[in-house]
Amino acid sequence: GAGVSQSPSNKVTEKGKDVELRCDPISGHTALYWYRQSLGQGLEFLIYFQGNSAPDKSGLPSDRFSAERTGGSVSTLTIQRTQQEDSAVYLCASSPTSGKAGELFFGEGSRLTVL
Amino acid sequence: DAKTTQPNSMESNEEEPVHLPCNHSTISGTDYIHWYRQLPSQGPEYVIHGLTSNVNNRMASLAIAEDRKSSTLILHRATLRDAAVYYCILRSSSSGGSYIPTFGRGTSLIVHP
Numbered sequence: 001g002a003g004v005s006q007s008p009s010n011k012v013t014e015k016g017k018d019v020e021l022r023c024d025p026i027s028g029h030t031a032l033y034w035y036r037q038s039l040g041q042g043l044e045f046l047i048y049f050q051g052n053s054a055p056d057k058s059g060l061p062s063d064r065f066s067a068e069r070t071g072g073s074v075s076t077l078t079i080q081r082t083q084q085e086d087s088a089v090y091l092c093a094s095s096p097t098s099g100k101a102g103e104l105f106f107g108e109g110s111r112l113t114v115l
Numbered sequence: 116d117a118k119t120t121q122p123n124s125m126e127s128n129e130e131e132p133v134h135l136p137c138n139h140s141t142i143s144g145t146d147y148i149h150w151y152r153q154l155p156s157q158g159p160e161y162v163i164h165g166l167t168s169n170v171n172n173r174m175a176s177l178a179i180a181e182d183r184k185s186s187t188l189i190l191h192r193a194t195l196r197d198a199a200v201y202y203c204i205l206r207s208s209s210s211g212g213s214y215i216p217t218f219g220r221g222t223s224l225i226v227h228p
């Protein structure tokens with residue numbers, strides 16, 4: 001497909017389990033962002049990748065959260081020892097540039113429910 | 116990034132124009148104004164962006180105040196499909212600044228048939 005693809009679309013897990021969320025950005029897009037959105041809230045920035053530069057991890061809420069981007073393309077967000085407050089929709093976006101006019105293209109999100 | 120302020124919600128009737136306001140009084144000279152919208156159960160989608168001049172595209176128009184401290188997204192004829200949360204964000208790239216787009220809670224637009 002031509003858009004940003006995220007998987008799984010829905011994930012239900014038990015408290016304490018680890019989860020991995022995947023993002024396939026649009027081919028050629030150098031910038032990749034992860035956000036999360038709790039019910040009825042705005043988007044909370046998590047992490048940003050730009051090309052081969054070191055990622056901006058300033059939004060990660062705790063050391064249980066990590067992300068990597070392999071080969072400048074696919075990204076995986078990992079949450080270790082999940083907690084109920086991690087329940088949210090995790091959104092990935094890519095952009096052809098990190099510049100100020102660059103449009104963000106979002107995926108449909110991965111809905112995480114921690115029981 | 117400079118902060119934006121939007122009303123929590125607005126209502127409109129179908130087929131009528133909608134003006135969605137956004138205040139960004141601390142905007143810097145090189146900040147672009149972007150608008151996104153999020154339909155229920157979907158990721159946000161780009162609507163329009165501008166710097167100083169008013170902009171039009173197939174989805175909407177963007178009117179930017181002369182002092183750039185506010186902007187208005189204009190939907191010329193609202194449809195039921197336009198019911199969504201609309202986000203106004205600034206994209207800053209000043210020296211030492213961040214490229215991270217910051218989304219607030221946006222304006223929830225309700226369209227009545």
